Amino acid sequence: xxxxxxxxxxxxxxxxxxxxxxxxxxxxxxxxxxxxxxxxxxxxxxxxxxxxxxxxxxxxxxxxxxxxxxxxxxxxxxxxxxxxxxxxxxxxxxxxxxxxxxxxxxxxxxxxxxxxxxxxxxxxxxxxxxxxxxxxxxxxxxxxxxxxxxxxxxxxxxxxxxxxxxxxxxxxxxxxxxxxxxxxxxxxxxxxxxxxxxxxxxxxxxxxxxxxxxxxxxxxxxxxxxxxxxxxxxxxxxxxxxxxxxxxxxxxxxxxxxxxxxxxxxxxxxxxxxxxxxxxxxxxxxxxxxxxxxxxxxxxxxxxxxxxxxxxxxxxxxxxxxxxxxxx
Amino acid sequence: xxxxxxxxxxxxxxxxxxxxxxxxxxxxxxxxxxxxxxxxxxxxxxxxxxxxxxxxxxxxxxxxxxxxxxxxxxxxxxxxxxxxxxxxxxxxxxxxxxxxxxxxxxxxxxxxxxxxxxxxxxxxxxxxxxxxxxxxxxxxxxxxxxxxxxxxxxxxxxxxxxxxxxxxxxxxxxxxxxxxxxxxxxxxxxxxxxxxxxxxxxxxxxxxxxxxxxxxxxxxxxxxxxxxxxxxxxxxxxxxxxxxxxxxxxxxxxxxxxxxxxxxxxxxxxxxxxxxxxxxxxxxxxxxxxxxxxxxxxxxxxxxxxxxxxxxxxxxxxxxxxxxxxxx
Amino acid sequence: xxxxxxxxxxxxxxxxxxxxxxxxxxxxxxxxxxxxxxxxxxxxxxxxxxxxxxxxxxxxxxxxxxxxxxxxxxxxxxxxxxxxxxxxxxxxxxxxxxxxxxxxxxxxxxxxxxxxxxxxxxxxxxxxxxxxxxxxxxxxxxxxxxxxxxxxxxxxxxxxxxxxxxxxxxxxxxxxxxxxxxxxxxxxxxxxxxxxxxxxxxxxxxxxxxxxxxxxxxxxxxxxxxxxxxxxxxxxxxxxxxxxxxxxxxxxxxxxxxxxxxxxxxxxxxxxxxxxxxxxxxxxxxxxxxxxxxxxxxxxxxxxxxxxxxxxxxxxxxxxxxxxxxxx
Numbered sequence: 002x003x004x005x006x007x008x009x010x011x012x013x014x015x016x017x018x019x020x021x022x023x024x025x026x027x028x029x030x031x032x033x034x035x036x037x038x039x040x041x042x043x044x045x046x047x048x049x050x051x052x053x054x055x056x057x058x059x060x061x062x063x064x065x066x067x068x069x070x071x072x073x074x075x076x077x078x079x080x081x082x083x084x085x086x087x088x089x090x091x092x093x094x095x096x097x098x099x100x101x102x103x104x105x106x107x108x109x110x111x112x113x114x115x116x117x118x119x120x121x122x123x124x125x126x127x128x129x130x131x132x133x134x135x136x137x138x139x140x141x142x143x144x145x146x147x148x149x150x151x152x153x154x155x156x157x158x159x160x161x162x163x164x165x166x167x168x169x170x171x172x173x174x175x176x177x178x179x180x181x182x183x184x185x186x187x188x189x190x191x192x193x194x195x196x197x198x199x200x201x202x203x204x205x206x207x208x209x210x211x212x213x214x215x216x217x218x219x220x221x222x223x224x225x226x227x228x229x230x231x232x233x234x235x236x237x238x239x240x241x242x243x244x245x246x247x248x249x250x251x252x253x254x255x256x257x258x259x260x261x262x263x264x265x266x267x268x269x270x271x272x273x274x275x276x277x278x279x280x281x282x283x284x285x286x287x288x289x290x291x292x293x294x295x296x297x298x299x300x301x302x303x304x305x306x307x308x309x310x311x312x313x314x315x316x317x318x319x320x321x322x323x324x325x326x327x328x329x
Numbered sequence: 330x331x332x333x334x335x336x337x338x339x340x341x342x343x344x345x346x347x348x349x350x351x352x353x354x355x356x357x358x359x360x361x362x363x364x365x366x367x368x369x370x371x372x373x374x375x376x377x378x379x380x381x382x383x384x385x386x387x388x389x390x391x392x393x394x395x396x397x398x399x400x401x402x403x404x405x406x407x408x409x410x411x412x413x414x415x416x417x418x419x420x421x422x423x424x425x426x427x428x429x430x431x432x433x434x435x436x437x438x439x440x441x442x443x444x445x446x447x448x449x450x451x452x453x454x455x456x457x458x459x460x461x462x463x464x465x466x467x468x469x470x471x472x473x474x475x476x477x478x479x480x481x482x483x484x485x486x487x488x489x490x491x492x493x494x495x496x497x498x499x500x501x502x503x504x505x506x507x508x509x510x511x512x513x514x515x516x517x518x519x520x521x522x523x524x525x526x527x528x529x530x531x532x533x534x535x536x537x538x539x540x541x542x543x544x545x546x547x548x549x550x551x552x553x554x555x556x557x558x559x560x561x562x563x564x565x566x567x568x569x570x571x572x573x574x575x576x577x578x579x580x581x582x583x584x585x586x587x588x589x590x591x592x593x594x595x596x597x598x599x600x601x602x603x604x605x606x607x608x609x610x611x612x613x614x615x616x617x618x619x620x621x622x623x624x625x626x627x628x629x630x631x632x633x634x635x636x637x638x639x640x641x642x643x644x645x646x647x648x649x650x651x652x653x654x655x656x657x
Numbered sequence: 658x659x660x661x662x663x664x665x666x667x668x669x670x671x672x673x674x675x676x677x678x679x680x681x682x683x684x685x686x687x688x689x690x691x692x693x694x695x696x697x698x699x700x701x702x703x704x705x706x707x708x709x710x711x712x713x714x715x716x717x718x719x720x721x722x723x724x725x726x727x728x729x730x731x732x733x734x735x736x737x738x739x740x741x742x743x744x745x746x747x748x749x750x751x752x753x754x755x756x757x758x759x760x761x762x763x764x765x766x767x768x769x770x771x772x773x774x775x776x777x778x779x780x781x782x783x784x785x786x787x788x789x790x791x792x793x794x795x796x797x798x799x800x801x802x803x804x805x806x807x808x809x810x811x812x813x814x815x816x817x818x819x820x821x822x823x824x825x826x827x828x829x830x831x832x833x834x835x836x837x838x839x840x841x842x843x844x845x846x847x848x849x850x851x852x853x854x855x856x857x858x859x860x861x862x863x864x865x866x867x868x869x870x871x872x873x874x875x876x877x878x879x880x881x882x883x884x885x886x887x888x889x890x891x892x893x894x895x896x897x898x899x900x901x902x903x904x905x906x907x908x909x910x911x912x913x914x915x916x917x918x919x920x921x922x923x924x925x926x927x928x929x930x931x932x933x934x935x936x937x938x939x940x941x942x943x944x945x946x947x948x949x950x951x952x953x954x955x956x957x958x959x960x961x962x963x964x965x966x967x968x969x970x971x972x973x974x975x976x977x978x979x980x981x982x983x984x985x
Contacts, residue, residue, distance in 0.1 A: 029365050037685050039713060049403040049425065053395055053432045057367060060393045065716045067709055070402065074726065075705040076943065085947040087842060092943030095955070096962065097705065100942065103967035104709045186415060286428065287404070287420030291413040299423070306424065311431035357693050377731040377753065381723055381760045385695060388721045398730065514743060614756065615732065615748030619741040627751070634752065639759035 002323045004144045006128050007152050008199050014161070014207075020319035021162045021312065028061045028318070034325045035064035041105035042068045042147065045112040045127065050286060050313050051147045051155065055109055058317035062325060067105065080126050094130040102135035102142040107324055111147035114190040116258030122150040122190075123223070143324045151223075153192045156285050157200035158316035163309045164210065164245060167281060175211055176244035177278070178204075181236060182216030183293040184263045188252035193285050195226040197247060202228040215239035219261040223254050236267060240276040245305075247283045248294055270295040274303060281305045330651045332472045334456050335480050336527050342489070342535075348647035349490045349640065356389045356646070362653045363392035369433035370396045370475065373440040373455065378614060378641050379475045379483065383437055386645035390653065395433065408454050422458040430463035430470040435652055439475035442518040444586030450478040450518075451551070471652045479551075481520045484613050485528035486644035491637045492538065492573060495609055503539055504572035505606070506532075509564060510544030511621040512591045516580035521613050523554040525575060530556040543567035547589040551582050564595060568604040573633075575611045576622055598623040602631060609633045658979045660800045662784050663808050664855050670817070670863075676975035677818045677968065684717045684974070690981045691720035697761035698724045698803065701768040701783065706942060706969050707803045707811065711765055714973035718981060723761065736782045750786040758791035758798040763980055767803035770846040772914030778806040778846075779879070799980045807879075809848045812941050813856035814972035819965045820866065820901060823937060831867060832900035833934070834860075837892060838872035839949040840919045844908035849941050851882040853903060858884040871895035875917040879910050892923060896932040901961075903939045904950055926951040930959060937961045 004010055011017055040059045056066045078097050079090035112127035128149045136142035146154050201212040213231045233239040248269050253259045282304045290296055332338055368387045384394045406425050407418035440455035456477045464470030474482050508525055529540040541559045561567040576597050581587045610632045618624055660666055667673055696715045712722045734753050735746035768783035784805045792798035802810050857868040869887045889895040904925050909915045938960045946952055
């Protein structure tokens, strides 16, 4: 693994999931691997889990961590090529990425979708510009996606780890996993939902899960992410017999960035969960209680949300371990 | 010691003070104790001394430190139970605390009083919610108070250490310690004053000091903090024969959060200090010079304010050492 | 070296440059030197390169690093003596510096010019107040300038290292170095230009370079910085035969803090570079592309800007190494 921008960078998903579980069982086993290696964590947006879990994972591996909030610790970065920089961006990503790449062995980047221009968001400009300019042919600097405009692969890997752990406990061979849209008053990116589809489709292809997506009409995700997943517009029907309910809000992809409905009946309550096969509830967090999910679902033994967040540490550690092993 | 929220969490105050003095004499003696242990420092409010001294103390003990400014690095947290989260708080403390607790072995929290609703402030909701949700029965995650709505125990412990050191140098058996209110134009929390009362009352009960509080009428502190301390409304009378003058402003507790007077005659000048028994001046800092205390007091050899702040490192180290020793 | 505030603190410039090159060749050779030593990096202003490179250099030397953004992590600091502190500054530098000095073995400070009051800026109040109050005679706490109102010596040292490296590669005995003003719409400090003059004048005095400054009329730098450098108002004439072009914008010193012209003909293009002796282009970054320098200059093999920024790590490491060696 050089970069970790999406599932496409993973050569062996089963091995990566197992590596996460190994890290969880023995967090400090590879502490020599990161000695005198530095990861820079660059945040264009706020973060709680990603910030702390990635820092922790890096430290478990013996790495040094440097954190920078762009536009707060430093200044805004221009991403477009060939422009006359007479606006509010004081530095170009060509310089910023190259310079950070000289100080760091690995760079993590968080940059959300702006939800204004779909093509621009889906081009993943920030990730690609950093990947292009951070290193050189002779000294590549791996880029780790800490949630980008269209994907959140460290979350998806943690989700895979969580389902794998839970499956084993429950002795489920090929559980039914349902991604359900949840209501929200603010327009949120599609990144977590896209990424979850991408990774669950891979797990479905290898026979590890059955994967279903449910959402109101108008909330269809991009075809390249939905892939062959079964899409059901009736939430109750989708929930029937489900082993894992994965809740998430996203704004419309087709009417880009818009909130088309806030229909509260899509919020997950115990009545919904009772339709499942004693299913577990998952959410990437943060979650607005009683708006998206009822208190009694989140506080029930059926909720996996804390374990899922805890597994972020091990997904980051699995990825960083493989990246460190590939560094010269 | 599991949590360190207030004096009630201290089992042996003399031993804790001595542990701070030992750390000061030999800062790196326990560097193996914190190996592969991580403290998360979570700031709802600004900080200089607490931020740096706690980080330093943790590093002296060999710990890793992760720092997060809530609402700046991440987003606002909902503290109330059972609410529909459709406002500006994106995450509930139930999730945030539990997740941070999974990444950290110890959590420090700073969250000031809002000074709007006395009952709410005095319930210490933020500390208690973190203490409730950060860990589990099987894996408790100690919470360290980095200044809460009503207390600042790391400051009070540093104050005890400072007085202990100074007493020994000056060969004072049972010095007279006076907490005096100081004028200020802004409404400040009662936390430092409350906490100082709590800890000095304990020192008075064991015969280590005599403790007196002086302030204008209307600035009476909460009864549970004043305890048996002698309250004198005449500042000159209170200062007579004092060995230690501890200055602090606070807003009214009875007319909650209000500035009732800014009477400049309560500011500590050399004239005031001359009423004492060649007394030392203490203040937790930051201090507004010439508004609360005259330059020539702060710059005189009678001032202990820098030593007091320096002792914050050792109070934090004593607390963290005991917490680490109690971790499995 | 005790403090590193300006060139005046350097006893042997050649040795310091060599120390930087040695660190670059062998970054972790002195990792025992900084063990259990802590540097505090205090930012009154934003930073990217300085923040990351100084942190990295300190970690290479085995130091612990604590970072604080004044006015964001903490509150504003009063720098004036004897004032009644009834404004927006909650703490005086006398206390802040002394306290930070008790937690840190070395302190780095970044504080830009305000460009309102020339005398005030040129007195370098922030640096001098920290240098005055951070330590004591018995325990001095070295102050490192991370860019002050009138100087940026870590940048200048990196510039010297960069020229030295490049000179050796190009077998240049005494290259012609030209500092040129560049256009910008915002008033920027003179710090980088001042400092570059100060250090290049020293290099010129020892016969290592020939140094020329070029800028529009009205942009004359302070006499104490320009020194004996040759000033040419015609940019083309100055560029003729140059080996190194060092670009930088600054606001007027004589009409203090004003933007007198934004003449785009002063921006460096390939046409300008073609006047030189196949010269290299340097800039401290951040640089606004196509406003100050054309894309094709920055992206050409003639550009040294990334190497220059990379050398910030080694200039910081050379300085910190010497400071650590001088600590008791």
